Amino acid sequence: MPKIKNLLVISIFLSTLAIITTPIVALAATGPNQVNLPTPTQVSDQLHKNPITTKLNDLVTLVGGVVGIVVIGNIIFGGIQYIMAGGNPQAAADARKRITNSVIALVTFFLIWSFVQWLVPGGVFG
Numbered sequence: 001m002p003k004i005k006n007l008l009v010i011s012i013f014l015s016t017l018a019i020i021t022t023p024i025v026a027l028a029a030t031g032p033n034q035v036n037l038p039t040p041t042q043v044s045d046q047l048h049k050n051p052i053t054t055k056l057n058d059l060v061t062l063v064g065g066v067v068g069i070v071v072i073g074n075i076i077f078g079g080i081q082y083i084m085a086g087g088n089p090q091a092a093a094d095a096r097k098r099i100t101n102s103v104i105a106l107v108t109f110f111l112i113w114s115f116v117q118w119l120v121p122g123g124v125f126g
Contacts, residue, residue, distance in 0.1 A: 011111035074102040
């Protein structure tokens with residue numbers, strides 16, 4: 001459980017950092033000393049031609065699908081486990097823990113995904 005908490009804290013920190021620094025980076029790129037900056041369309045065209053961005057996009061899509069399937073499967077399994085617990089409080093607690101951990105994993109994935117969106121100029125899907 002401490003590993004999940006550490007991962008969640010790191011994810012929240014990186015997402016907060018991304019939200020705070022985005023306006024600063026945008027302001028620095030549009031300063032008065034900058035000339036001949038590429039337009040957003042030119043940047044987007046170059047990103048779609050870049051093999052690293054293409055591979056990263058494929059990886060993020062694959063990982064997103066796998067995470068979605070695993071999380072939904074765990075939530076369904078936790079629900080069945082909770083229903084089957086009957087009057088056993090330990091089994092019900094285990095089922096609630098499984099569902100809680102699944103939701104934490106989903107939130108952590110979304111925070112990491114948002115950081116990757118910020119990290120790659122124009123976003124992975126931009």
